[in-house]
Amino acid sequence: MTNNTKDNGVPTLADVANYANVSTATVSRCLNSPERVGGNTRKRVMKAVRDLGYAPNFGAQALAARQTNTVAAVIPTMENAVFARGLQAFQEELGRHGKTLLVASSAYNAELEEQQVRALVARGADGILLIGYDRTPEIYEFLAKQKVPTLIAWSFNPEEPRPAVGFNNRAAMADLARQVIGQGHENIACISAPTASNDRARERVEGIRDAKAKAGQDPKNLTVIETPYGIETGETAFRQVMTNAPQTTAIMCVNDVLAVGALRAAREMGMKVPNDISVTGFDDIEIATLAEPPLTTVHVPHREMGRCAADMLIQILKGDLIGHNLELATEIRIRQSLGPAPH
Amino acid sequence: MTNNTKDNGVPTLADVANYANVSTATVSRCLNSPERVGGNTRKRVMKAVRDLGYAPNFGAQALAARQTNTVAAVIPTMENAVFARGLQAFQEELGRHGKTLLVASSAYNAELEEQQVRALVARGADGILLIGYDRTPEIYEFLAKQKVPTLIAWSFNPEEPRPAVGFNNRAAMADLARQVIGQGHENIACISAPTASNDRARERVEGIRDAKAKAGQDPKNLTVIETPYGIETGETAFRQVMTNAPQTTAIMCVNDVLAVGALRAAREMGMKVPNDISVTGFDDIEIATLAEPPLTTVHVPHREMGRCAADMLIQILKGDLIGHNLELATEIRIRQSLGPAPH
């Protein structure tokens, strides 16, 4: 009666060891590196494991092994299809490597993001994925202090030392703007997400200015409306643009959802797209092709980004520091929502 | 020099205790039940926590507290907006209660789902959310053996003893079918997701049969095409229907995405909706209103479902067994894609 095995509750390593007449170390080895144990004992141990229905205790395992095989991601919201898509690919790839995904969302709120990051780290995330570079230094400091490897997605800037997988938001939008300008548009407006703590949006707006400057237009002369994500907000913003700057002939939106809202507002106002006004988006999600007329936009490889992010983070966790920075290519998709400027 | 504090590595409770000149017990109390500690010491401790950037070690916490405050969900895929939306709300509500979300996806594959469930449980999930009732008994047995509380979402069947939050898929679709039949349609076809291990889809198809029977039509006389999720697959299925059953005047799809595909195919084939043929969807996601013409569909309160699921699971984890079953109401949204049957 002097064994340390409790007959109630779930079986532990000690129970298995006891049952199989070996030490706990042997059982542990049997489970984690079976090749380091005798075929005979192994069989006995495995039988014990099955007989007792043993499953390792996660907390204990994490505590002793100093890792959880869990990776976290904080995204603005899963309701935005681009993040849902990227996250799905991220999770799939993680799963292939035996890692599990922990998720939280920030609702585009910096303060909330910090909370989420802390919570996730507290939940034992081995590594973490964040969207874009912009955030308070506190978060980065915390992550550094906690030694949690961090990967940025959706943005790519060779100047930034931080590991990232993404694309050049600014250049991509500039490319698109060049197309717009090429159609003769001189009065361009932009509907953007709030740029305050969102480098993706900010860079896209800057991209338009870049293209204007290069085309000899005044980069300052750009009407910009900032508004939260959504079709309705896009509609409202469109109306606002047409009020503030009625001479506008092309509206470039920083994402497809806002653009769809703009399209809808245009129709309601009796304006023909692209005859009266051109509209462009960014992301190339499904509604871009569904929209009426179909949306000219920038195609972003969201799935690939998610997959690559997983691979990179896994590399980083392994201590391989190669390929710490990955730029993905985007592609302009010209569709009917862009046409020549009305003279 | 006899303290047990290591100056390298991440700060631990002991470090904080040391820094604040209190015992580890006090720090722990400070963090977990602040009311049980003196205001003065509390302040000192909290400062130490901030100064050191302390975060509790998850493994240790889980081991000592015997719970992870982590809840898991296995959904078919986040790329389906309905799940993304529900999951987002689920996560938000979980977060409000200090719980973190662990996610995996099954890709509508039963075998994969079982793997994911096992992995998530192995990661210490305190409870788990699953979509629909249909799955192998092995999963349910495993969950029972591991004593992991499980909640079903998206389906609701009073006959099922299992805790669930969802809606009556069958009745909802029957309601919609009644509307269709009320428009004079007698040759109805259905484009469904694979029904083999998907009770939601199966019930929706049955709902159509129910309505037909009640209207005096032969419930067996229903063309059903099963196809995976997607706009393209919806297109293909539509063509197949028109080949197999050219007399069809209304096509009811088990989700909006398939319906949008059907709409597109109809247009390509030169058929006018709803003049030549009516099309209906299910879910009422954004594309339903964006579609041309807007889709008649069943509105499902995805966000509310996610939020309620979180609340219920939390109740269950607390040991409160009340309200174990929750039925949510759906609502028919009549839009232009449904019209009278051509004579």
Added chain:
DNA sequence: TTGTATGCGTTATCAG
């Protein structure tokens, strides 16, 4: 190949 012993960072029990 196998066993022994120790440490992992918290929580919780019990004294003080």
Added chain:
DNA sequence: CTGATAACGCATACAA
């Protein structure tokens, strides 16, 4: 209100 101290279940360096 606060401090020792004993679990918690597993992994692993070190011995045998």
